[in-house]
Amino acid sequence: MLTIHNTLSGKKEEFKPLSDNNVNMYVCGITPYDEVHLGHARCYVVFDIIRRYLKYKGYTVKYVQNFTDIDDKIINRSNEMQIQSSELAQKYIDDYFVQMRKLNIVDADSYPRVTQKIPEIIEFIKKIIDNGYGYVVDGDVYFQVRKFKDYGKLSKRNIEDLKVGARVLPGEKKKDPLDFALWKKAKDGEPSWDSPWGKGRPGWHIECSAMSLKEFGLNTFDIHGGGQDLIFPHHENEIAQSEAALGKQFVKYWIHNGFVTINKEKMSKSLGNFFTLREIFEKYEPMVVRYMLLSQHYRQPLDFTQEKLQQSKNTYFGILNILEKTKNILPDGTADHINDTTIKNYIQNFENSMDDDFNTAESLAMIHGIVNMLNGFYNDFLENKKGAKDWIVLYRNKLLKLCDILGLSFEQELKIPENILKLSEEREQARKNKNWKLSDEIRQKMKELGFEVEDTKSGTRIIKL
Numbered sequence: 001m002l003t004i005h006n007t008l009s010g011k012k013e014e015f016k017p018l019s020d021n022n023v024n025m026y027v028c029g030i031t032p033y034d035e036v037h038l039g040h041a042r043c044y045v046v047f048d049i050i051r052r053y054l055k056y057k058g059y060t061v062k063y064v065q066n067f068t069d070i071d072d073k074i075i076n077r078s079n080e081m082q083i084q085s086s087e088l089a090q091k092y093i094d095d096y097f098v099q100m101r102k103l104n105i106v107d108a109d110s111y112p113r114v115t116q117k118i119p120e121i122i123e124f125i126k127k128i129i130d131n132g133y134g135y136v137v138d139g140d141v142y143f144q145v146r147k148f149k150d151y152g153k154l155s156k157r158n159i160e161d162l163k164v165g166a167r168v169l170p171g172e173k174k175k176d177p178l179d180f181a182l183w184k185k186a187k188d189g190e191p192s193w194d195s196p197w198g199k200g201r202p203g204w205h206i207e208c209s210a211m212s213l214k215e216f217g218l219n220t221f222d223i224h225g226g227g228q229d230l231i232f233p234h235h236e237n238e239i240a241q242s243e244a245a246l247g248k249q250f251v252k253y254w255i256h257n258g259f260v261t262i263n264k265e266k267m268s269k270s271l272g273n274f275f276t277l278r279e280i281f282e283k284y285e286p287m288v289v290r291y292m293l294l295s296q297h298y299r300q301p302l303d304f305t306q307e308k309l310q311q312s313k314n315t316y317f318g319i320l321n322i323l324e325k326t327k328n329i330l331p332d333g334t335a336d337h338i339n340d341t342t343i344k345n346y347i348q349n350f351e352n353s354m355d356d357d358f359n360t361a362e363s364l365a366m367i368h369g370i371v372n373m374l375n376g377f378y379n380d381f382l383e384n385k386k387g388a389k390d391w392i393v394l395y396r397n398k399l400l401k402l403c404d405i406l407g408l409s410f411e412q413e414l415k416i417p418e419n420i421l422k423l424s425e426e427r428e429q430a431r432k433n434k435n436w437k438l439s440d441e442i443r444q445k446m447k448e449l450g451f452e453v454e455d456t457k458s459g460t461r462i463i464k465l
């Protein structure tokens with residue numbers, strides 16, 4: 001039974017889709033005004049794994065992710081750079097796809113963009129006004145928060161506490177500091193669109209309500225996700241707008257991933273610890289970064305350190321090595337019984353971990369169990385033990401399948417060249433013959449070719465330097 005922690009109830013709940021085997025899932029996308037960073041990588045890797053695992057469980061998943069391609073940050077940045085806001089947005093949307101595909105994140109089924117959905121957004125705002133939850137002041141449209149009785153149910157805040165911190169900013173004409181903008185009147189020189197309330201552009205929150213519900217046929221949908229920082233006000237406001245317009249529940253399960261910190265500090269440009277994915281990928285393979293992201297449960301904060309990346313690199317290369325060493329081995333049918341309960345237990349435990357609110361940290365432990373077994377069979381193979389080849393093929397195939405659920409791929413660029421593999425094999429033989437001198441010479445030779453060799457309990461591991 002799959003359980004998911006639902007931010008709305010604050011509890012783990014059994015996952016039951018709203019309609020049969022179909023799962024509709026929406027995740028808030030980026031505002032493309034700068035390069036994507038580690039925080040983005042974490043969020044989109046998390047939801048990629050959720051999607052992959054739901055598919056593995058037999059669900060059909062429709063995954064929608066938006067691009068906020070117009071907002072203050074985009075307008076300011078494009079003014080600085082003296083280019084059109086659409087040009088700026090396109091540049092960083094392109095960067096998004098390049099970096100995310102390196103992380104082996106599968107593309108969403110649909111990527112609605114605000115600037116392409118203005119009529120739908122206007123329709124949605126009209127519905128909110130018609131239902132009595134929105135009001136117009138001099139070209140702006142606001143949502144009347146007090147009118148929506150359930151306001152605060154996601155972030156567990158109450159109206160009275162919120163009132164203390166709420167302010168009306170200069171230029172805002174809302175009746176109550178708690179209210180938020182659905183539509184903003186155009187300012188001079190800003191991109192704007194015609195609407196029943198005059199020229200303007202959508203407020204930040206409305207796009208996700210209008211675009212998600214449009215994609216899912218104006219029905220309550222199964223999963224809405226995003227980073228923890230979006231719970232308030234963004235997702236709280238999405239609920240208010242959507243339920244005011246629909247007159248029914250907006251989303252069944254709310255999933256939020258934890259923050260990323262760098263050496264226990266908040267990631268920020270002013271602290272000089274802000275890493276874009278492009279920068280990180282200059283030093284580390286994207287799959288190593290993906291591995292590191294998986295090593296922590298998605299709801300926990302993830303502290304990024306060089307040591308952790310290096311550890312992830314070593315472990316990742318451990319898996320890669322045994323897959324490389326065994327890739328040309330074919331079964332020869334000499335194993336007496338291949339109905340193995342050990343591998344079944346590993347798979348069962350892997351599923352149990354993933355069923356427990358997508359616990360990838362624990363599921364990786366199962367991957368390592370299989371890797372250790374496979375290393376053992378490989379040693380048996382080197383010693384010409386009967387049945388070893390069959391065991392290798394069985395465990396190797398299962399390992400690849402489970403890695404695929406986690407999106408860990410073993411692409412060409414990461415592969416260990418044949419000559420290096422050959423040297424490693426010669427070195428292993430030399431060690432078996434206790435010829436330490438030869439083994440050291442081979443290690444040195446491999447180092448000169450750019451590969452470090454490391455002997456661990458579960459076998460020898462080659463790491464690209």
Ligand SMILES: [Zn+2]
Nearest residue numbers: 028029208234
């Ligand atoms: Zn959103």
